[in-house]
Amino acid sequence: xxxxxxxxxxxxxxxxxxxxxIFQPAWIGAQGLIRPEEAKNAEIRTIQPEIADFATxxxxxxxxxxxxxxxxADPRHYSALRDLCSGLFAILPHTxxxxxxxxxxxxxxxxxxxxxxxxxxxxxxxxxxxxxxxDPGLRSMVMEGRRKDIDAGLVKxxxxxxxxxxxxxxxxxxxxxxxxxxxxEAQWVRACLDENWNPVMDFAETTALDIVRLV
Amino acid sequence: MTSFQDFIVKPGSPNAGALLPRTQLExxxxxxxxxxxxxxQSRARSLEDSxxxxxxxxxxxxIRLPSISKSKSRVTLLQRxxxxxxxxxxxxxxxxLDDETNPKNPxxxxxxxxxxxxxxxxPLLTVGATFYWSIGYRDSLGGQRERTSMLRFARVxxxxxxxxxxxxxxxxxxxxxxxxA
Numbered sequence: 001x002x003x004x005x006x007x008x009x010x011x012x013x014x015x016x017x018x019x020x021x022i023f024q025p026a027w028i029g030a031q032g033l034i035r036p037e038e039a040k041n042a043e044i045r046t047i048q049p050e051i052a053d054f055a056t057x058x059x060x061x062x063x064x065x066x067x068x069x070x071x072x073a074d075p076r077h078y079s080a081l082r083d084l085c086s087g088l089f090a091i092l093p094h095t096x097x098x099x100x101x102x103x104x105x106x107x108x109x110x111x112x113x114x115x116x117x118x119x120x121x122x123x124x125x126x127x128x129x130x131x132x133x134x135d136p137g138l139r140s141m142v143m144e145g146r147r148k149d150i151d152a153g154l155v156k157x158x159x160x161x162x163x164x165x166x167x168x169x170x171x172x173x174x175x176x177x178x179x180x181x182x183x184x185e186a187q188w189v190r191a192c193l194d195e196n197w198n199p200v201m202d203f204a205e206t207t208a209l210d211i212v213r214l215v
Numbered sequence: 216m217t218s219f220q221d222f223i224v225k226p227g228s229p230n231a232g233a234l235l236p237r238t239q240l241e242x243x244x245x246x247x248x249x250x251x252x253x254x255x256q257s258r259a260r261s262l263e264d265s266x267x268x269x270x271x272x273x274x275x276x277x278i279r280l281p282s283i284s285k286s287k288s289r290v291t292l293l294q295r296x297x298x299x300x301x302x303x304x305x306x307x308x309x310x311x312l313d314d315e316t317n318p319k320n321p322x323x324x325x326x327x328x329x330x331x332x333x334x335x336x337x338p339l340l341t342v343g344a345t346f347y348w349s350i351g352y353r354d355s356l357g358g359q360r361e362r363t364s365m366l367r368f369a370r371v372x373x374x375x376x377x378x379x380x381x382x383x384x385x386x387x388x389x390x391x392x393x394x395x396a
Contacts, residue, residue: 075290
């Protein structure tokens with residue numbers, strides 16, 4: 001196939017109203033959501049009223065007043081990532097949250113420049129551009145839609161050249177869920193994660209692989 | 216479009232929904248609380264004076280959001296299971312595994328040595344506990360490949376007394392309903 005997965009990341013992003021200063025490793029550890037050693041050895045970049053940012057061996061947490069994201073680049077911990085997010089809002093159930101995004105990103109290295117160009121041409125045929133541009137190339141493409149078998153969640157799939165793999169491809173898959181109209185507190189987030197995490201992760205893996213296998 | 220880098224988030228903006236993590240350094244414009252310090256007020260005024268065309272109000276400041284750290288190694292999963300502890304037997308636990316790599320595979324019962332469990336997870340080791348078990352390769356930046364087996368117990372908040380009481384009440388209501396049907 002000539003394509004190798006080099007980097008795999010997953011994240012949860014929540015939009016709402018947060019108090020960043022709460023989200024300290026010591027507090028999360030005291031709630032039993034991470035191991036005591038992880039809380040103790042977390043690398044804290046900043047904890048302030050407006051922003052919290054720290055990392056452990058397997059995840060990074062960033063919180064602003066209107067946004068919280070937890071990121072992991074270790075696929076062994078993706079289930080724990082879901083549990084951590086779910087656990088946080090089991091403890092803070094009244095946090096207003098309007099949207100949640102479940103995300104995966106994949107960096108693939110390509111066997112050759114030719115394969116790399118072939119994928120770009122396959123996704124964005126150049127015949128329509130050749131009249132207007134010399135050497136047209138695909139810089140970024142975003143497709144939006146819904147999964148074929150499930151109506152819930154708006155899907156965005158982004159494909160562009162990888163900045164870390166040359167030649168390489170980045171595929172980012174984002175599935176966005178909005179709070180039910182009548183509920184803005186965090187209770188819905190736990191149900192959403194329970195119901196959608198595994199299907200979204202599976203969908204992302206299958207879809208990304210299908211895209212890079214187009215050539 | 217509600218994602219990606221190079222995205223300036225303004226509080227209250229309908230576009231405040233950037234749902235992909237940012238992977239590079241960037242600036243975000245955010246409103247400070249009402250009672251911010253005189254020093255910050257003067258900085259906000261300075262920003263306003265120096266760049267009126269940028270439409271920064273005096274309640275806005277710029278925050279540099281740190282980048283997402285790159286992983287120091289690459290992990291390739293070969294197999295992953297979700298396990299449930301069925302019983303404890305001396306230095307072993309008997310667990311039922313659900314194959315997440317090949318979901319069509321039937322459940323399997325396995326016996327695992329307790330030495331496989333991290334010391335900090337031992338307090339979670341009880342009948343009914345859920346754990347994640349994965350086997351794969353880890354490639355270091357130095358090019359060394361290691362085979363890894365990782366077992367991690369799920370950490371979820373324990374229900375408080377009020378929640379337990381409510382669950383029992385709901386169960387009683389349901390039982391009453393079913394008995395009356």
